[in-house]
Amino acid sequence: MTIPILNYTFSTQNQRVDGFEICPGDEQPKIYTTNNLPTATEMDEIIWAVYRQIFSEHQILTNTVDPFLESQLRFNQIKVKDFIKGLLLSSSFRQLNFDGNNNYRFVELCVQRILGRDVYNEREKYAFSIVVASEGLEKFIDFLLESQEYIExxxxxxxxYQRRRIIPQRIKGEMPFNLKTPRTARGFLNKGNMSQLHWSGIIRQFRPQEKAPKAGDPALFLTMANEIF
Structure with a gap:
């Protein structure tokens, strides 16, 4: 049985308040869209913007690039939202963001990258986490992409894009969402079943080359003696 989503209140975040900017500036992000029949160069910029928003600059690797989806977008066979959905459901996105985090941290990352804002409060984070846990990753992605907020x-x-991203950066000293390193949540690292994160091998001390023992150094004789006995 599907668990109903929790009710939560909106907080007064910056992107929900109309701005007073007269001319475009740093406070307004650049809009990448295919509505205006982009040229080949502009399409390259749009594709790069999608990768940068969904994977962040820290995760744009060879295995995160999808040439097939890119080709479909270039020939107008799919829309930008379809391209984004394909990347969000890829094994690369799942491995880099879902497998390495708990549901709460994963929800926070997805809201930032898909809806262009931070979560309103902890209750919204819990509500979306229930969707992930009860209906799965694909249903949660569809829930965000088909939401009225995303469509509008x-x-x-x-x-x-991160809506009105510069003002919160000046107030809180925060960087844009798509420049944040998607680190594993601290709470997830404390799980008892994460033994693979602990190194059980021998820890060797690094010694710079200029400090390595030279011929005639007593340290070399001690090492040889220890090997004999």
Whole structure:
């Protein structure tokens, strides 16, 4: 049986308040969209913007690139939202973000990268975590991509971006979401079943080359003696 999503209240975040900017500036992110029939160069920029938003610059690797989805987008066979969904459901995204985090941290990352904002509060984080736990990863991704919030802000053809990202950065000293390293949550590292994260081998001390013992050094004789006995 599907567990109903929890109710939660909206907090007054920066992206929910209308701005007073007269001219475009640093406070307004660059919009990447296919609505205006982009050129080949502009399409390259759009594809790069998608990778940068969904994987962040820290995760754009050879195995995260999907040439097949890129080709479909270039020939207008799919929309930007379809391209994004394909990346979110890829094994690379799952391995880098879902497998290495608990549901709470994964929900936080997805809301930041897909909806372009931070979670409103802990209750919203718990509500989305229930969706992940009860209905699975794909249903949760669909839940965000088909939400009214996503449709109103990005639609089918616009790459998600952090809405009004600069003002919170100045106030809190935070960097944009897509530049944050998606580290594993501290609470997940404390799990007892994460033995693979603990090194059980021999820990060797690094010695710079200029400090290595030279011929005639007593340390070499001691090492040889220990090997004999």
């Amino acid at each position: 802000n990005f639609g089918e053809s616009t790459v998600p």
